[in-house]
Amino acid sequence: MVLQRVIRAVIMGPPGSGKGTMSARIIKSFGLQHMSSGDILRANIQDKTELGLLMKSCIDQGQLVPDDIISRLILNDLRKINSSGWLLDGFPRTVSQAEALDHAFSLDTVINLNVPFQTIKERLTSRWTHIPSGRVYNIDFNPPKVPGLDDVTGEPLVQRDDDRPETVTRRLKSYETQTEPVLEFYRSKGVLETFTGTETNKIWPHVEAFLHRKFSSINFLFKAKLTLNTYA
Numbered sequence: 001m002v003l004q005r006v007i008r009a010v011i012m013g014p015p016g017s018g019k020g021t022m023s024a025r026i027i028k029s030f031g032l033q034h035m036s037s038g039d040i041l042r043a044n045i046q047d048k049t050e051l052g053l054l055m056k057s058c059i060d061q062g063q064l065v066p067d068d069i070i071s072r073l074i075l076n077d078l079r080k081i082n083s084s085g086w087l088l089d090g091f092p093r094t095v096s097q098a099e100a101l102d103h104a105f106s107l108d109t110v111i112n113l114n115v116p117f118q119t120i121k122e123r124l125t126s127r128w129t130h131i132p133s134g135r136v137y138n139i140d141f142n143p144p145k146v147p148g149l150d151d152v153t154g155e156p157l158v159q160r161d162d163d164r165p166e167t168v169t170r171r172l173k174s175y176e177t178q179t180e181p182v183l184e185f186y187r188s189k190g191v192l193e194t195f196t197g198t199e200t201n202k203i204w205p206h207v208e209a210f211l212h213r214k215f216s217s218i219n220f221l222f223k224a225k226l227t228l229n230t231y232a
């Protein structure tokens with residue numbers, strides 16, 4: 001049996017910076033479980049749950065949902081995960097959320113995608129999403145095999161209400177005021193790793209190499225500790 005330590009990571013970056021696209025590559029290469037707060041909220045809206053109905057107008061207007069609601073939702077779901085590790089996408093988005101996460105779990109790394117706002121605005125207006133899975137497409141960058149349909153299920157893709165240009169501007173503003181302070185929170189804890197660029201394909205090899213190094217060193221220390229405990 002190969003023992004691996006559970007790895008806990010967060011991916012951050014402005015709306016449209018490529019968190020979902022990058023997460024798909026990370027979970028494929030490193031076997032982490034992906035948890036996206038936006039996907040969970042949209043699934044609730046689609047299923048017309050009480051939470052979804054309450055949060056819909058907030059999300060459509062590009063505002064953040066209340067800290068206590070999203071923190072309880074995500075932390076409950078994280079406690080149920082019993083896999084080799086997880087990658088959180090879209091949470092935390094405020095310092096209060098980061099503190100709530102910090103009380104419950106310690107993180108190994110926070111990957112920060114630093115992509116210019118102008119690049120993002122162009123991308124979001126051509127983003128198409130498969131709501132049930134969270135898979136994302138882009139007319140120019142990664143178009144679906146059949147226009148308008150998800151590659152895996154063949155189900156219809158939609159354009160998110162909050163990807164309208166005026167809502168994107170509001171989301172970027174909220175990112176600057178509410179989410180950028182979270183970067184400082186993680187920088188001071190020594191877990192922040194920033195990757196700068198305008199293209200996911202160029203950023204990805206750097207993220208992949210960093211995670212290989214990170215996971216090797218975490219598991220090297222973990223195995224060394226196990227060995228020491230065995231002989232102690």
Ligand SMILES: Nc1nc2c(ncn2[C@@H]2O[C@H](COP(=O)(O)OP(=O)(O)O)[C@@H](O)[C@H]2O)c(=O)[nH]1
Nearest residue numbers: 016017018019020021123127137138141199200
């Ligand atoms: N043109 C272009 N589009 C990209 C690139 N990376 C991701 N996208 C697209 O940009 C949009 C936003 O990416 P997404 O992963 O959803 O970002 P998130 O909002 O941070 O999760 C999606 O339509 C992606 O397909 C890229 O390097 N170039």
Ligand SMILES: Nc1ncnc2c1ncn2[C@@H]1O[C@H](COP(=O)(O)OP(=O)(O)O)[C@@H](O)[C@H]1O
Nearest residue numbers: 015016037038039059063064065070090091093
């Ligand atoms: N951690 C969070 N705190 C508050 N609101 C959130 C959070 N995560 C998602 N949301 C809500 O869901 C919307 C969509 O989130 P998300 O799918 O992560 O957007 P994007 O991937 O474009 O950054 C946000 O604009 C916000 O209204």
